[in-house]
Amino acid sequence: MLKQRIYTALALVVPFVGILFLGSWQHFAWLAGLVLILSAWEWAGLSGLKGNISRALFTLFIAATGLLLAWFFQWAEQYQDLRTLFIAATIWWAIALLWVQGYPSSAIIWGSTPVRLLMGCFVLVPAWLALMFLRAEPAGAWLVLMVVFTVAAADIGAYFTGRAFGSRKLAKEVSPGKTWEGVVGGMLFALAIGALVNVFFIHGSWLSLVVVILPTAFVSVLGDLVESMVKRHQGVKDSGKLLPGHGGFMDRVDGLVAAAPIFALAVMSTQWSVRVVG
Template sequence: MLKQRVITALILLPIALGGFFLLDGAVFAAFIGLVVTLGAWEWARLAGIETQPGRIAYAALVAALVLLLYLARAGLPWLAGAVLLLAMLWWLAAIALVIGYPASSRCWSAVPVRLAIGLLILLPAWQGLVLFKEWPLANWLIVAVMVLVWAADIGAYFAGRTFGRRKLAPRVSPGKSWEGLYGGLAFSLLIVVGVGLCRGWAPVDFVKGLLGAALVVLLSVVGDLAESMFKRQAGVKDSSNLLPGHGGVLDRIDSLTAAIPVFAVLLWSQGWGTL
């Protein structure tokens, strides 16, 4: 299993890094659209669609909506903001659903509801990344959100293994602990402090940076837990086996699907870029 994970990672890493940082414009949007479309194919299974034609049809729908969002960018500039704000509402609702699981499943157990939730998860993540490419320091924004999420994962792993005692959401993801959450958050914020010191941030910028990073990290955890909740309801361990040793695409990007739109909205609220 370890050998398989390493081989898959070595193949995917240069593809992912090249796609994120070397591509621009329509090609970048198409690259991210492909990732989102694969995620949609996986999500259809979590939503209760077992047949391949049905899963492919849902993936095609998501691909078509991605294309429409891209084409509508010039004529309907408010649409990107609407997509991101809908994502914010969904992730706030997801907190309550995760806390209330399994009782909360009656609110979203219907297949059409779960398919609609998939749109609220996947489309805003695509939209946020496309916006980052149009804003100042484009690639660094992508690096920033990824580092925050990855640092939180690493910190949570080691803190959870060392100090983990109290379960964070035992009915959703028994392996996660409150101590792991605190460790992941602390590690991410430590990185923010280091960046702020290197860049000479003013005190007010430190406060904004730390609060914003904390919000991004905490909601990235909700993204992870939400996917775990849907997988548990569907009775599956991984979203698919597209990535040998790593599960599926959704298993790799679940935290980012929440972190990216939140990060985009926070940057926009501070005048970083336009929607």
């Protein structure tokens, strides 16, 4: 099982990094779009859709919505409107935090298939647009890599800090192992990793780094919790079986889809610019 997980991880990481740094913005858009489509297919199943046709229709709707919004915003030309979308995504994740902490009672609000499908729109579409915005920025590949590192570091830091010091449960009915102490540890570890990247690879404002990294790390943990909550409600362990040893795509990107819009909004708000050292 471990060998299978390693092979699958390498099969994902190598093309991702290659296209991110060696490919064009358009190449990255296609790669991220593919992940969006596969994640939408899985989310349709988590929402209770059984038939392939209904799941395909939802997947097409998500893809079409993302493309239409991308055409409308055109990144720089509609900068303020894009900021509004990311603010809306931030509000959505704040509501999701209340639902996670209120589970299972909160399921009376979001447990129906139509509402879960609507949740999928808020989870997936802003994330894709945020990644496109970040990649289009100067040194955009590094910004995308930074958000990925932040999510991974928050996950690792939260796990080990929670095991060592965790006592106050974050969402006991959703994920008994996650604690507030773990979240704080994850945020601090993500900040430490961000600082190292800032020192050795990029050069950006330290104050902006803190403002960008800390909320991003927190929301990445929330993304994992929201998917866990929906899976628990649906009675499944994984979002899918597309990735041997890892489950589905949503199981791998749940933190990233939550973090990307918040990271992008923070970059916009602080006007954080980075340049590659050397």
